[in-house]
Amino acid sequence: MAATTKRRPASKAKARPRKKPAPRKKASNDTMTWLKDRGPQFLGLFASLLAVLAIAKVGLVGKFIANMVRLIVGGSYQFLLLVLLVPFLVVLAYGQWPRRFKWQHYVGFGLFYLGIMLVGSILLFNKMNVHNNYTQVIQTLINQDLNNHAVTTPVGGGLIGAVLYSATYMASSNFGAWLVAIVLLIIGLVVMFNLPLREVFDNFFKLAEGTGDFVQTQATTAHEKVTESIEGFRDRQRTAMNDFFNDDPFASESDKAAKLAGVVPEADASQPVKLATTKAKSPQDVLADAAEAEATATEFKMPEIVAPMPHHETTPTVPAPVTPSATAPAPEPDLTQVPIPSLDDAPAASMSFDPDFDPNDVIQSEHEEIAPVVFGADLPDDDLLPGQETPLTHADILGHSNQATSPKTQAHQAGVGHVEPSTITEPKADVDASGLGTVIDDKDYVLPTTELLQHIGSTDQSAERDALNEKARILHETLKSFNINATVEKVVLGPTVTQYEIKPAVGVKVSKIQNLADDLALALAAKSLRIEAPIPGKNVVGIEVANDQQATVGFRDMVEEAGIDTEKPLVVPIGRGVTSGVVKLDLTKMPHLLIAGSTGSGKSVAINGILASILLQAKPSQVRLMLVDPKKVELSVYNDIPHLITPVISDPKKASLGLKKVVAEMDRRFKLLAEEGVRNIDGYNRFVEKQNTSDPSTVLQKMPYLVVIIDELADLMMTSTVSGDVENAIVRIAQLGRAAGIHMIVATQRPSVDIITGLIKANVPSRMAFAVSSGVDSRTILDSNGAEKLLGRGDMLFAPIGSNGPQRVQGAFLTDEDVEALTDFIKNQGEAQYDDSMTVSDEEVKALENGGDGADDLDEKWDEVLEFILRAGGASTSSIQRHFGMGYNRAGRIVDALEDRGLVGPANGSKPRELRFTPEMLDRFRKNA
Numbered sequence: 001m002a003a004t005t006k007r008r009p010a011s012k013a014k015a016r017p018r019k020k021p022a023p024r025k026k027a028s029n030d031t032m033t034w035l036k037d038r039g040p041q042f043l044g045l046f047a048s049l050l051a052v053l054a055i056a057k058v059g060l061v062g063k064f065i066a067n068m069v070r071l072i073v074g075g076s077y078q079f080l081l082l083v084l085l086v087p088f089l090v091v092l093a094y095g096q097w098p099r100r101f102k103w104q105h106y107v108g109f110g111l112f113y114l115g116i117m118l119v120g121s122i123l124l125f126n127k128m129n130v131h132n133n134y135t136q137v138i139q140t141l142i143n144q145d146l147n148n149h150a151v152t153t154p155v156g157g158g159l160i161g162a163v164l165y166s167a168t169y170m171a172s173s174n175f176g177a178w179l180v181a182i183v184l185l186i187i188g189l190v191v192m193f194n195l196p197l198r199e200v201f202d203n204f205f206k207l208a209e210g211t212g213d214f215v216q217t218q219a220t221t222a223h224e225k226v227t228e229s230i231e232g233f234r235d236r237q238r239t240a241m242n243d244f245f246n247d248d249p250f251a252s253e254s255d256k257a258a259k260l261a262g263v264v265p266e267a268d269a270s271q272p273v274k275l276a277t278t279k280a281k282s283p284q285d286v287l288a289d290a291a292e293a294e295a296t297a298t299e300f301k302m303p304e305i306v307a308p309m310p311h312h313e314t315t316p317t318v319p320a321p322v323t324p325s326a327t328a329p330a331p332e333p334d335l336t337q338v339p340i341p342s343l344d345d346a347p348a349a350s351m352s353f354d355p356d357f358d359p360n361d362v363i364q365s366e367h368e369e370i371a372p373v374v375f376g377a378d379l380p381d382d383d384l385l386p387g388q389e390t391p392l393t394h395a396d397i398l399g400h401s402n403q404a405t406s407p408k409t410q411a412h413q414a415g416v417g418h419v420e421p422s423t424i425t426e427p428k429a430d431v432d433a434s435g436l437g438t439v440i441d442d443k444d445y446v447l448p449t450t451e452l453l454q455h456i457g458s459t460d461q462s463a464e465r466d467a468l469n470e471k472a473r474i475l476h477e478t479l480k481s482f483n484i485n486a487t488v489e490k491v492v493l494g495p496t497v498t499q500y501e502i503k504p505a506v507g508v509k510v511s512k513i514q515n516l517a518d519d520l521a522l523a524l525a526a527k528s529l530r531i532e533a534p535i536p537g538k539n540v541v542g543i544e545v546a547n548d549q550q551a552t553v554g555f556r557d558m559v560e561e562a563g564i565d566t567e568k569p570l571v572v573p574i575g576r577g578v579t580s581g582v583v584k585l586d587l588t589k590m591p592h593l594l595i596a597g598s599t600g601s602g603k604s605v606a607i608n609g610i611l612a613s614i615l616l617q618a619k620p621s622q623v624r625l626m627l628v629d630p631k632k633v634e635l636s637v638y639n640d641i642p643h644l645i646t647p648v649i650s651d652p653k654k655a656s657l658g659l660k661k662v663v664a665e666m667d668r669r670f671k672l673l674a675e676e677g678v679r680n681i682d683g684y685n686r687f688v689e690k691q692n693t694s695d696p697s698t699v700l701q702k703m704p705y706l707v708v709i710i711d712e713l714a715d716l717m718m719t720s721t722v723s724g725d726v727e728n729a730i731v732r733i734a735q736l737g738r739a740a741g742i743h744m745i746v747a748t749q750r751p752s753v754d755i756i757t758g759l760i761k762a763n764v765p766s767r768m769a770f771a772v773s774s775g776v777d778s779r780t781i782l783d784s785n786g787a788e789k790l791l792g793r794g795d796m797l798f799a800p801i802g803s804n805g806p807q808r809v810q811g812a813f814l815t816d817e818d819v820e821a822l823t824d825f826i827k828n829q830g831e832a833q834y835d836d837s838m839t840v841s842d843e844e845v846k847a848l849e850n851g852g853d854g855a856d857d858l859d860e861k862w863d864e865v866l867e868f869i870l871r872a873g874g875a876s877t878s879s880i881q882r883h884f885g886m887g888y889n890r891a892g893r894i895v896d897a898l899e900d901r902g903l904v905g906p907a908n909g910s911k912p913r914e915l916r917f918t919p920e921m922l923d924r925f926r927k928n929a
């Protein structure tokens with residue numbers, strides 16, 4: 001040791017003289033020393049700068065530092081950096097770490113900050129619902145921000161917080177984690193500021209006490225309010241029930257007995273209580289008074305309830321069709337078990353279990369019949385097509401002028417005594433061409449009556465009726481629980497659904513009620529629920545709730561109630577609406593109907609119902625039918641009835657050709673109408689009536705309606721060779737058929753856009769939608785959702801042309817035996833009277849199969865030949881041969897083709913063949929038409 005101390009001065013002495021001659025080096029040493037002395041200050045400056053950049057999150061550096069610090073300590077990093085900025089600035093100023101900080105500050109702040117980080121992590125992981133891999137989650141979140149050069153994603157308490165949370169959560173779940181965090185925060189503060197622990201605890205308990213008091217006061221106030229409103233509700237119920245039934249729904253058995261004895265001392269014991277106190281006021285008046293006196297938008301008041309009793313009490317000849325709920329009755333929803341988000345269940349319970357409470361008393365049964373609603377009755381008679389503003393005249397269609405034709409026709413009428421025959425149908429003796437070629441003689445025809453039909457047992461709806469009032473209350477309470485002020489104004493029990501009319505208070509958005517469909521269905525334990533917001537033409541929202549059991553609407557009952565109208569054979573009843581009134585449709589106004597619904601939804605029953613109604617009202621001379629049934633089984637029962645113009649068609653190719661013939665028939669009718677200068681079939685028939693009265697020597701036949709029914713459009717549209725023709729024919733009939741008395745009913749179980757094409761949809765504006773599987777299908781038919789919520793078995797949404805929206809209707813049910821009874825009765829009266837010109841022959845089908853219309857095979861001079869024979873007024877092989885300078889074979893083929901297409905008649909000896917088309921029809925028969 002001594003040796004070393006001795007050696008040092010020597011070495012110093014040696015070194016100093018060497019330094020003197022080098023002043024530059026000294027200067028650099030001074031700089032180094034200066035720098036060394038200032039080092040901490042530079043560090044302080046650097047750290048302060050970085051901290052400021054990170055706090056402000058500016059620039060790549062700022063963001064990078066911020067993310068790095070966040071990775072470790074989490075979202076509260078700015079607080080930490082701000083705290084650290086204080087010592088950094090002290091170092092910057094004084095070159096040394098502040099000496100004022102003691103160990104307890106560091107420890108206290110450390111604990112406090114750990115608490116903050118833990119709180120951050122608890123909040124983050126609970127929000128993300130993450131309860132493992134905490135550190136990985138934090139790293140992923142920070143990586144995201146690093147990649148995006150952002151400092152935005154919440155990272156809770158960073159890695160430290162994550163580790164702390166994983167330990168505390170694993171040990172004691174969230175509760176423990178919160179407890180540890182609070183303890184860390186408190187202890188941190190206590191240690192940091194050296195607070196007296198006792199004082200802290202005292203203050204803590206004071207705070208807790210104050211909070212407890214506050215909570216208790218609030219709870220008491222809330223309880224009082226709830227009790228008050230329940231009491232109010234009871235009072236109002238009691239008053240209403242007392243007024244109405246002399247019954248206190250909340251009184252105990254003994255109270256009631258005592259009251260009964262006191263109030264009606266003289267009353268006959270067997271007399272129902274309500275009779276003893278019957279007042280002059282009607283139930284409606286009582287309800288109205290109660291409503292006026294009591295109701296506010298938020299309080300439940302008894303709605304008007306309309307629940308008609310079965311319309312016909314006649315003993316059924318057949319039971320109602322077995323519905324799933326009928327075979328295995330769905331357990332009655334226990335309304336007391338239904339989760340009612342009401343303030344108090346007591347009234348509900350009392351009302352349900354009160355043995356004296358007879359819900360039948362509440363219900364106003366409407367025994368008087370509700371007048372049938374006829375859809376289409378209010379539509380104008382003008383033949384306006386969709387989008388057309390001025391009525392269509394047939395002179396317009398055919399290029400005829402009424403002035404030009406009328407005198408001729410009048411002269412003809414005066415001379416011949418009957419209407420000029422069509423050029424297509426060969427007139428026969430005593431037969432005028434009033435439309436279809438064959439004239440039906442049905443003077444002795446007797447219309448079938450409803451006696452032939454069976455009574456279908458009406459479904460017992462008493463359970464539904466009993467639950468109406470309670471369900472109305474549940475509906476009201478549920479809406480209220482969602483802060484919707486609305487009153488249930490009226491409840492109408494229909495066959496399939498019950499409609500609740502809800503009147504929202506001012507300021508309540510209708511869409512808010514619409515969005516609650518699922519919640520309301522849950523509260524009412526409903527199979528299906530549809531909201532009509534608002535009911536067209538009313539200031540209420542309609543909530544249609546499926547009945548637990550679907551009531552069957554018997555066809556016979558419905559027809560007997562609707563009445564038979566032989567003057568308007570195409571006004572037919574289809575079922576009952578929600579309001580239980582019969583719903584009729586006027587096919588002449590529809591003027592065509594599209595029926596769609598999945599298999600088994602009730603289309604065929606509906607079509608049978610329409611057909612049966614027509615048969616009950618129309619003689620064959622009034623309505624002719626063309627039935628297309630590709631399924632072969634649905635409509636074949638109608639074969640051989642005299643109303644048919646052709647046997648029921650089941651072959652798609654025949655159907656296509658048949659529809660073309662309908663188009664030709666339509667053209668022919670138009671020609672006839674134009675010649676008489678009348679607007680439509682009604683005008684023509686009026687003219688015939690007048691003519692027959694003024695000149696009894698000849699009897700003109702009225703133009704019959706022609707109803708074309710296609711039971712499965714998909715089968716036609718999927719047959720590629722005919723789909724185009726079918727679509728064209730349907731569209732053409734749809735566009736012009738009404739005035740000519742031709743109406744179409746097209747049904748399909750595949751409501752997709754390749755079947756119901758845009759063209760068909762645009763031209764068949766009246767729709768009947770049965771249950772479908774999806775909202776997409778519903779939109780294809782109705783342009784709106786709803787049909788996917790239907791219940792099947794004849795439950796339909798009926799949207800006729802011009803209606804404000806689809807109307808829910810329960811279709812009537814008739815059995816196959818009913819249909820057979822009707823058709824047998826009709827067939828027994830005579831032979832079928834098919835119209836040859838409308839019947840598609842096998843040859844025509846063959847011609848179609850051998851290259852469609854054969855248009856491509858037509859002679860190149862075809863069009864010129866058509867014009868030529870029109871000018872010549874007849875056709876013969878030799879005249880064509882001569883005129884066009886062609887060979888005999890070629891001219892012969894042309895004449896054969898003309899005959900095949902029905903454009904000329906058969907060979908007529910040496911005379912030219914008769915023309916069977918008019919100049920107006922020429923364009924349709926051209927080669928490229």
Ligand SMILES: Nc1ncnc2c1ncn2[C@@H]1O[C@H](COP(=O)(O)OP(=O)(O)OP(=O)(O)O)[C@@H](O)[C@H]1O
Nearest residue numbers: 321599600601602603604605749793794811812813
């Ligand atoms: N209005 C109704 N009332 C009660 N039940 C009905 C009603 N309509 C149909 N049903 C029941 O639904 C069943 C199927 O009806 P329907 O044959 O009319 O269905 P669909 O839609 O024509 O089916 P598909 O397209 O397969 O022919 C009937 O057998 C009947 O039991």
